[in-house]
Amino acid sequence: MSKQEQHWEKTRGLLFMTLAIWFVFSIGIFLFGAEMNEVGGPFGYPLTYWFTCQGSLGIFVILIFWFANRQEKIDEEFGFSERGDD
Amino acid sequence: MIKGNFIDNLPKVYGIYTGGFLAFIIIMAIGEQMGMTSKAIGICFVAFTVAIYAIIGYLSRTAQADAYYVAGRQVPTVFNGMATAADWMSGASFVAMAGGIYFKGYGYMALLVGWTGGYVLVASLLAPYLRKFGCYTVPDFIGTRYGGNLSRFLAVVVLTVASFTYVTAQINATGTIASVALDIPFQYAVYVGLISILLCSMLGGMRGVTWTQVAQYIVLIIAYLLPVFWISNKMGAGFFPHFMLADEVARIGDLEQQFGFVANSKENLAMVPKGLAGITKAHSAVNATPWAFISLALAMMMGTASLPHVMMRYFTTPSVKAARKSVGWSLFFIFLLYSSAPMLATLSKLSLIDPSLPTGIIGKSIAEVQAIDWYQNWNQANLMFISDFNGNGTLELNEFFMGGKAVVLATPEIAGLPYVISGLVAAGGMAAAMSTADGLILAIANAISHDVYYKIIDPKAETAKRLVVARVLLVVIGFAGATIAALEIQGILGSVIWAFDFAMSGLFFPLVLGVWWKRANKEGACAGMALGLLSGLGYLIWVRNGGSGFLGITQLTFGIFGSAVSLVAMVVVSLMTSAPNAATQRMVDDVRVPAGKSVIGKN
Numbered sequence: 001m002s003k004q005e006q007h008w009e010k011t012r013g014l015l016f017m018t019l020a021i022w023f024v025f026s027i028g029i030f031l032f033g034a035e036m037n038e039v040g041g042p043f044g045y046p047l048t049y050w051f052t053c054q055g056s057l058g059i060f061v062i063l064i065f066w067f068a069n070r071q072e073k074i075d076e077e078f079g080f081s082e083r084g085d086d
Numbered sequence: 087m088i089k090g091n092f093i094d095n096l097p098k099v100y101g102i103y104t105g106g107f108l109a110f111i112i113i114m115a116i117g118e119q120m121g122m123t124s125k126a127i128g129i130c131f132v133a134f135t136v137a138i139y140a141i142i143g144y145l146s147r148t149a150q151a152d153a154y155y156v157a158g159r160q161v162p163t164v165f166n167g168m169a170t171a172a173d174w175m176s177g178a179s180f181v182a183m184a185g186g187i188y189f190k191g192y193g194y195m196a197l198l199v200g201w202t203g204g205y206v207l208v209a210s211l212l213a214p215y216l217r218k219f220g221c222y223t224v225p226d227f228i229g230t231r232y233g234g235n236l237s238r239f240l241a242v243v244v245l246t247v248a249s250f251t252y253v254t255a256q257i258n259a260t261g262t263i264a265s266v267a268l269d270i271p272f273q274y275a276v277y278v279g280l281i282s283i284l285l286c287s288m289l290g291g292m293r294g295v296t297w298t299q300v301a302q303y304i305v306l307i308i309a310y311l312l313p314v315f316w317i318s319n320k321m322g323a324g325f326f327p328h329f330m331l332a333d334e335v336a337r338i339g340d341l342e343q344q345f346g347f348v349a350n351s352k353e354n355l356a357m358v359p360k361g362l363a364g365i366t367k368a369h370s371a372v373n374a375t376p377w378a379f380i381s382l383a384l385a386m387m388m389g390t391a392s393l394p395h396v397m398m399r400y401f402t403t404p405s406v407k408a409a410r411k412s413v414g415w416s417l418f419f420i421f422l423l424y425s426s427a428p429m430l431a432t433l434s435k436l437s438l439i440d441p442s443l444p445t446g447i448i449g450k451s452i453a454e455v456q457a458i459d460w461y462q463n464w465n466q467a468n469l470m471f472i473s474d475f476n477g478n479g480t481l482e483l484n485e486f487f488m489g490g491k492a493v494v495l496a497t498p499e500i501a502g503l504p505y506v507i508s509g510l511v512a513a514g515g516m517a518a519a520m521s522t523a524d525g526l527i528l529a530i531a532n533a534i535s536h537d538v539y540y541k542i543i544d545p546k547a548e549t550a551k552r553l554v555v556a557r558v559l560l561v562v563i564g565f566a567g568a569t570i571a572a573l574e575i576q577g578i579l580g581s582v583i584w585a586f587d588f589a590m591s592g593l594f595f596p597l598v599l600g601v602w603w604k605r606a607n608k609e610g611a612c613a614g615m616a617l618g619l620l621s622g623l624g625y626l627i628w629v630r631n632g633g634s635g636f637l638g639i640t641q642l643t644f645g646i647f648g649s650a651v652s653l654v655a656m657v658v659v660s661l662m663t664s665a666p667n668a669a670t671q672r673m674v675d676d677v678r679v680p681a682g683k684s685v686i687g688k689n
Binding site: 008014026054058075 | 200328333336370371383406414
């Protein structure tokens with residue numbers, strides 16, 4: 001397998017992982033919205049309510065930064081990262 | 087001042103700007119103490135901020151295509167994040183979102199999840215790859231990746247339908263705010279709004295829009311957060327509302343139990359002015375089916391990843407790496423406002439319905455409420471209404487009605503904050519609506535000038551001529567949008583949601599598969615865009631005219647149907663026709679590697 005194919009393989013793997021986490025917090029948990037709301041969440045808000053106000057939103061922010069760092073590592077590993085600054 | 091030197095000095099420049107704006111707020115507050123009228127304060131806020139944006143727009147003027155279309159590709163990650171956040175958060179987000187949460191609760195909050203979750207798709211599926219591609223516009227990517235003028239043209243069509251639907255709502259919002267703050271009729275205020283918008287974008291194109299959007303973000307976030315924190319502290323609800331409102335949320339739940347949701351008769355509701363609503367849904371309980379929630383969130387997420395005015399912001403970063411990070415910063419800056427909207431809705435609702443608070447009006451006598459100053463003001467502005475339906479002389483929960491905008495616009499006054507805050511909120515709403523309108527008008531004008539005029543009609547046109555065409559289009563599209571906005575045919579929020587559905591119907595799969603599926607070809611992409619957009623539009627028209635719909639897909643989520651048709655059409659037609667040629671396949675390989683030169687263009 002060429003270097004480029006390996007790089008793409010890893011990139012795709014990271015994509016699937018990212019989308020899996022995204023799926024859980026944007027779709028998965030809301031399948032059980034009514035049940036989950038009976039449980040107390042962070043800061044004392046009902047759990048589903050908290051996810052819609054802050055939880056899912058904040059997790060998405062962290063997820064994107066995590067994804068960006070992982071992808072950068074993959075690019076560096078194969079020497080495909082760009083020279084220069086941000 | 088504006089070149090390389092300017093980029094290095096960005097934190098300083100915007101630091102001084104923020105300090106100046108805060109000083110301006112304080113001067114206005116002093117002015118209020120010294121007897122400045124509320125009208126004068128409103129005019130000062132709107133006029134001062136718009137003048138600043140116009141100056142930034144003028145300083146960013148340019149005669150280079152690279153600067154005009156993609157801000158010279160040198161916008162640092164964090165600042166691009168701010169600009170994207172302003173680009174993204176429209177007048178609807180600013181003025182109507184807290185109101186939507188206030189009235190509809192959980193079912194509406196699918197929009198919060200959808201409008202943030204979409205950025206995960208932007209970061210992982212599209213933005214870095216389109217940045218590597220080095221295109222000027224989204225149709226530029228489609229046209230080069232798939233080849234042929236037809237695919238390019240279809241992408242321009244989808245972009246125009248989606249963005250134009252969106253932009254009329256934004257110009258409408260600038261008009262609404264300008265008409266209130268400047269006290270002029272709406273039909274004229276719309277054009278005042280339009281001229282302000284064009285001042286930011288006409289001379290500098292994307293460069294001008296970028297630096298005004300950063301300035302607008304700073305104004306809008308201060309204007310949104312300051313009242314939320316102030317109100318929360320004034321009510322004694324908590325120093326940091328986001329972490330401390332659990333008791334208030336629970337208290338609203340108790341009050342809902344105590345009052346009960348009494349349904350009003352049709353005759354009674356007919357007396358309520360159009361556009362106002364009562365509290366009929368639980369505040370924090372789950373009040374929508376899983377599919378209703380998920381389908382709306384999903385439609386907004388896929389729409390986010392297809393809207394060209396957002397995507398093109400990531401063409402302006404210096405590198406692919408920076409584009410990825412910049413998406414994270416964008417969402418962080420959006421998160422600051424979105425996570426505050428439910429808090430504002432909670433504070434607003436509790437302060438109105440809790441009889442134990444001095445501002446609570448439920449349970450008071452009708453005559454007493456009618457005598458309150460702020461009630462009279464907002465009643466006159468057609469945003470509040472009470473009526474003694476059951477004739478007992480006391481205001482019940484089901485006898486109190488409010489407009490969605492009032493949650494943001496009226497809560498500061500109800501909570502007893504000085505008028506300067508209301509002026510600030512008007513400036514913030516104006517900034518939100520202007521920044522989004524700018525991004526949208528520029529997206530349309532750039533697509534038509536670059537993709538239709540330069541790439542299809544006159545490929546030999548010189549830069550100067552291209553930029554003249556781009557600017558003329560900017561003005562024409564702006565005026566077309568303002569003319570339609572002046573007719574006031576749709577509500578702000580409805581048309582915003584439609585724009586997402588149109589964009590995802592036509593563009594989501596052609597964009598995503600362009601990067602992630604090498605076998606996707608021209609015929610497939612054209613079929614995907616054309617059939618996706620047409621089927622989405624058809625479904626919308628059908629449901630609007632009394633059609634029953636299927637699978638619970640409503641007029642707000644018709645993009646789910648459109649994009650499904652688009653996916654099937656694209657895959658089937660691609661597989662039935664020949665694979666893309668070797669050059670195209672190589673191009674896709676190139677896009678997937680961050681290092682090296684961009685696929686098209688010089689940098």
